[in-house]
Amino acid sequence: MAISQTNSPTNFAWATLLEVDAPEPGRRGSRLHDRLARALRTAIRDGRLTEGAAVPPSRALAEELGCSRWVVTEAYGQLIAEGYLAARVGSATRVSWSPDTAPPRPHTRPVPAPSPVRYDLAPGLPDLRAFPRRRWAEAVRSVTGSAVHYDLGLPDPAGHPVLRTTVAQYLRRSRGADAHPAAVSVCAGVTDGLVRTCRALRAEGIDDLAVEHPGWGRLRDAATSVGLRLYPVPVDHDGLRVDDLARTPARAVIVGAAHQFPTGTVLSPARRARLVRWAREVDGYVIEDDYDAEFRYDHHPVAVMQGMDPSRVFLLGSVSKTLSPALGLGWLVAPAATTPALRAANPVAAAPPVLDQLALATFIDRGWYDAHLRAARRRFRGRRDLLVRTLGAELPQARVSGTAAGLHILLHLPSGTDTPRTVRTAAAAGLRVADLDDYRVTDSADRALVLGYGNIGDTEIPAAVALLREALAARTGVRAMDA
Template sequence: MAVSQTNLAWATLLDLAPAEPRRRRLHDRLAHALRSAIREGRLVEGAVVPPSRVLAEELGCSRWAVTEAYGQLVAEGYLSARVGSATRVSWSPETAASGPAARVVPAHPPVRYDLAPGLPDLRAFPRRRWADAVRAVAGSAVHYDLGLPDPAGHAVLRTTVAEYLRRSRGADAQAATVSVCAGVTDGLVRTCRALRAEGITDLAVEDPGWGRLRAAATSAGLRVHPVAVDQDGLRVEDLAQGPARAVVVGAAHQFPTGAVLSPPRRSRLVRWAREVGGFVIEDDYDAEFRYDHHPVAVMQGMDRNRVFLLGSVSKTLSPALGLGWLVAPPAMAAALRAANPVAVAPPVLDQLALATFIERGWYDAHLRAARRRFRTRRDLLVRTLGAEVPEGRVAGTAAGLHVLLHLPDGTDTAAAVAAAAATGLRLATLADYRSGQSAEPALVLGYGNIADPEIPPAVTLLREALRRGQSGP
């Protein structure tokens, strides 16, 4: 079987059958079997092979046969042994290749500063509290919690999420309408499948917007129609000109423009859904982070019968957790389950850990600390941009984990991104999130996963990249 995750080669399948007359002796056959496992990649470089006594006991042979085989492979360079240390595999196809030409040289240096959007502060992940939550549920979970999970999610987390959304986001949610999923993209795929089963084949999306949401809708069999966004959010009046009967919208904080859907447009969008017999799919992806006042309530609370609500902890805790939720209109709950018969909920213990994390107040405490940290970091980034890139204009509400930096006409943002990458600075352009070509030069700068002291040197590199991008190679 394969090498274990602890990088120990103690359980590797070895074929000791004599393949040739000259390999009739056991230590020759063992050396051949180990050599083959290494060359075939079943034993990777750095893997620890068993002590000779242990392997001899497993094979039912003398320890001498094992030490002879190990000695042969050490002499050939497949193994390395040091006194007082384990014997390890020292060969791989890469190390076997000779000469500098065999080494792969990366196209760009490693990322030194990350100003691309999409991540929270991974350094601030509440490791101790999360470990406490996992430990608590691992010790208290009843035996039937360890069986096959409910595809809709564990009842405890569904109840906890419904209560959290009611008190913190103004949602009209009940446990029966909540489904636990792997994140917003997973929730959108499930929603689109249900809509298609109900006869809805066309979906409107914000332009610019997350490309993954467009891809998710397409993968579920819907036709996607981009709709423009301005300073008041989605242009709802443009929906009537298209065939879509459903729309995905970031009402609280649109990505990447940073616009907030205005109250008149919120009302108009809900009215549109009622008139066409359609649905609004609300992506509430980072609405917890509002710095000028309290977060705006979700649209789902305006009409739970016409609005789906998607959320996750990817922007608040970590995308590595793979935990999110979907609140469906009550009449669509059965259609949602029927359209996703093989949907798999996240691991039950992780679900229960999140429920515990929320119930004990740790999630709210984490969000309060994160809001203070991100507000300070955003202010620092805006001030530094104003000093170092005065020709730029920062746009977007004081919220979320990114800002939009508009640049003068004629700025080659693609060249600037390439120049920045050569210095270890990761950037993203507005054009990356448009469905078509963008004539408006702008950069989408994320500040979630960069430390405060890194912002000034990162912006200095950004300034230089913009200058090099303008001057050409």
């Protein structure tokens, strides 16, 4: 049946519409009405169906195409909804779109793709190449086969009792903590644990929180998201300056006692004792972030502050710096008196997947976690030494600090160095580094970079430092660095 329609283009090949959008041989096509709508939309955009032209009645086009009328009415309805067609009662359905009536596309300059990262000296990651895949997979297989039916039900928001017991035992023997399973909550990481803690503090009437300066911005953001007011407290070579803390209205403070980020300082014994006294005096709390404290290279890892007064110290930890942040597994040890408030303030808190929790418990109980940490310490100690030696040879005017522990160091640059430009120049060359100012609330005259060595191979360090030297020379001049 030939289609005849007033104002309809007489030379338009209606019968070929579905052929134009036919699927490729061997591949399943989309639904017929979607194909028809797509073919008509293309014809309108290309100008083969112009504004005002009438499209055939649904019954006539269906007969021409050899399909059901429903296919045509669905395609027409879609294009009417998109504004390509207009239907009026008692009149033909017509094309209502043209390039002239369409809104102009915004003219935007193309955004250049970011340079690929060739060498990663940014802090925050362990050696992802060394993740113990085989043993972790074995732990997952083991618990999947041995988990009893009630393990597969709704998880306890505080975490599975098996992992809570394992974490408590591990923290007692390896970190000197005074931890018991009832005080342990399993969480998705340190940030999640801090949010839970801050909610509990607010429920207890504590609205002011002190934070280290400089410090990890994500922890500040987590605290402010709960509604706490923040008071930055400076850090010096002995750690948090407790006398400055005492001059704030804060009754709680976040501190990296064993290894402060990003300065790398360790809270001195005198400051630790003073900080615990402060918490008792103000009837407040210390929130201890046990940041990558397992990696200590000059002697055994420093014990946690929590063991000094478990009634005043919350302890946060995770496996993000020891295994991988992708696991999303951490813990929170709370003072016993605050545990009910902690649970009540986080009624919808969700623990990580139960099988992952049980896998971590198995991984620790079988000694694999300790073995992994021993191997990692040896590897990171050698990598740190190589990085420090290479920096000393290539950038003699720069000074290194914060080398005793952790997975990053500070590189203090000559006065006048434009560190933001250096970071951008290095990134353009494929080297990722971090500016110390990114972790400050206020500017400082100290120009420094934070260099992480967890997620870079030993053989990549000389090339990475060479790129850093070039980035600094582009901003300061080679003579300035060699003088």
